Amino acid sequence: MIIKETGKISDGLYVIGSPAAPVYLLDGPAPVIFDGGFTALSLQYETGIKAVLGTRKPEYLFLTHSHFDHVGAVSHFKAIWPGLRIGGSGSCREILSKQSAIQLIKRLSCEGTRNFKRMNVHPLDETPFKPFDFDILITPDQTIKLSDNLTVMAVHTPGHTWDFMSYWVPEKKILIASEAVAIYENDGYIQPEFLVDFDAYRDSLKKIQTLDATVLCAGHHAVFTNSDVMDHITASLEAAHTYLMTTERFLVQEKGDIDQTVFRVKAAEWDNRSWPKQPESAYLLNTRQRVKTIWKRMKINPEKDITADIHIRE
Ligand SMILES: [Zn+2]
Structure with missing residues (x-):
């Protein structure tokens, strides 16, 4: 099944807030929130979590990564539940301690708020993003024991x-x-999400393919269950490959011009997509990053990836 709504997914697992920008709640003796969502949706997340937990409190919040739409409401949660322990990787913490990252998150969060307003979403929290500190640094393969028969392992x-x-x-x-898996957009488009390294992204997908999950929570829009889990991981691998081939072709045709290639990719996949969709500046940042990642990869492996004679520009 592909679930595109908020609410209960399975035993103890809930999609909270907005399907487009969810946080996930795993209820149990030590309830866990996964990811920190958009700043603008802080109040919606709070209401959704309280609807499940009542007077109980979440124990942990684990972050997947440091992007603005995954960390936005963390300081709001910490203000409501001061005992909440925030965890994420060391490099995630390092990024979120930088002023430049905080300024970028503030700027993108403001744009996110404007888009939610345009969609008449309310209540909206219009306070700017506030930075926060971590309580736990998560290392690869670390297991956090939630109770005698419930654990979370970092992958x-x-x-x-x-x-x-x-x-x-x-x-x-x-x-x-x-976003270790592709985003399943409203119109069914599979948006690959490798921003820093195509091969690492592909290897990560292959790694999670071995886990035999029956519930897969994606970054936006969808939760997959049963056979749709493997189908979406496979679709993510295929979409990444198709994106790579298409973008390599554009880069060859545009002689390595990043701006022109971004323009062509955007025209092909974003311009005609209906709202709600990723805000334009965040989409452009990500697309530029994907294109640059592919261009860098082509320069490292020219015989493997560049299918036409091309003058490689620095
Ligand atoms: Zn992201």
């Missing part, structure tokens, strides 16, 4: 970003992969 899955951690709950076969 290092770089490729979207270098700081990326997926979270695997083996007892329930739940995988919080966020």
Whole structure:
């Protein structure tokens, strides 16, 4: 099944907030929130979490990566639940401590708020993004014991970003992969999400393919269950390959001009997509990053990837 709504998914697992920008809640003796969503949706997340937990409190919040739409409400959660322990990778923490990253997150969060306004989403939290600190540094393969029969294991899955951690709950076969898998857009388009390294992204997908998950929580829009889990991981691999081939062809035709190639990729995949969709500046940042990643890869492996004679520009 492909679930595109908020609410209960399976035993103890909930999609909270907005299907387009969810946080996930795993209820139990030590409830866990996965990811920190958009700043603008802080109040919606709070309401959704309280609807499940009542007067109980979440114990942990584990971050997959440091992007603005995955960390936005963390400081709001920490203000409501001061005992909440925030965890993520060391490199995620390092990025989120930089002023330049904080300024970028603030700027993109503001644009996100404007888009939610345009879609008449409310209530909206219009306070700017606030930075926060970590309580736990998560290392690859680390297992966090939630109770005698419930654990969360961190799975290092770089490729979207270098700081990326997926979270695997083996007892329930739940995988919080966020953008380690492709985004399943509203119109069914499969948006590959390798931003920093194509090969690492592909290897991460192959790694999570071996986990035998029956619930797969993606970063936006969809949760997959049963046979749709493997189908989406396979579709993510195929979409990444198709994106690579198409973008390599554009780069060859445009003689390595990044701006022109980004323009062509955007025209092919974003311009005609209906709202809600990723805000334009975030999409452009990501697309530029994907194109540059592919261009760098072509320069490292020219005989493998460049199918026409091309003057490689620095
Ligand atoms: Zn991201």
